[in-house]
Amino acid sequence: MDLIDIFQRLGLAVAIGAAVGVERHWRERDEPEGARIAGIRTFTLIGMTGGLAGLLDGALMPGGFSGLVLASFLIMIALVMLRFGLMEARAEGSFSATTVIASIATFGLGALAVLGDMAVASAGGAFMVTVLASREFLHGAIRRLTWVELRSAVVLLAMSFVLLPLIPAAPYGPFGGVSPRSLMMLVIMLASISYVGYVVVRLIGGGQGDLIAGAVGGIVSSTATTLAMARQxxxxxxxxxxxxxxxxxxxxxxxxxxxxxxxxxxxxAGVLLPGLLIGGGVMAAAALLFVRRGGLGSEVAAPANPFELSEVIKMALLITVIAFLARASAEIFGNGGLYVVSALSALADVDAATVTVTGMVPQLTSDVATRAIGIAVIANMCAKILYAAAAGSPAFSLRVAIASLAAMLAGVLVTFGAGLL
Structure with missing residues (x-):
């Protein structure tokens, strides 16, 4: 590395240490001088020491002993911080090892900034400062955590990181088949939406929690979110x-x-975008109205279980069957059945139809492609009305139907004005 690169990397190591030091110093800012184990100066020096150790290791140990200097510095830093940590623990009667561990991590990130990927080191430093600054929030969340919530989180993590990698990704069956891994990913997504909604409701209250969880879920899949909210x-x-x-x-x-x-x-987009934005605005206004009518400040009881796995699996199977039927229809009808395929595929989600049709634009006229996507959007909104009626309470399905129909009407009127039909 050249001189400029060295200064940039060493500067990042110093910055990581300073950021951690600010948080540590601020937390103990009321302590008199000499009463804290480490503050902004100490952590800045620890970050710089990690960077210097990385530079020295590369310069002095280029052969098979690479890492010896780095390890020696790390052991010394750890021993010094451990010594002062024990002294502080005896004086204050505390048993926290956070500052000692943070100092070791700061040294490691400083070394990584010099020897490895600067982006990873920077992200690691930002994450560490966030965790350190979130002590009160994290401790409070753990105190409020129930066994049901912990069990659901463990099941969700096991599904995501243990079971999912073991499931084959290759599709099985005719018309392109069904991928077991895709099906499991859909199950995980549905369960995650339910769990996030549950947690948000617990943290910030019923009406606001569902509104935020729904908006976030809509980024991933509005169909899955509608089904999750209907069951909720x-x-x-x-x-x-x-x-x-x-x-x-x-x-x-x-x-x-x-x-x-x-x-x-x-x-x-020039034809459909105005109608889509108007429709989205109508639904946003309806959502805010429902929250206000439902009582913004009232506490709504959360469900007993963050997600029922059997119900989630049923929803995932329903969407998978619909997607399979859409692929079969595409193969049977060919290009002439584009509208039918768009409507059928949108029963699961509108993204598939949007990506498929836009990919065919060189072979399709602009009017045909526009109508196909417009049909997909309307079919998806109609499907969500039916899903809400089938899986949700009557009051829930009525509200969803009114808001969706109003958004469709507004969007169609604006699109007509743009010259779609």
Missing amino acids: SRVGTGAASAAAGAVAAGGVSLVRTGVLLAGLAPAI
């Missing part, structure tokens, strides 16, 4: 707040589709 309306959360979440997801989905079109097919 039956098992605990009030119909108004659950409907607000589902409608918010639908509004985000419309805006997301417009952004996707703008990136993939600007010519089509």
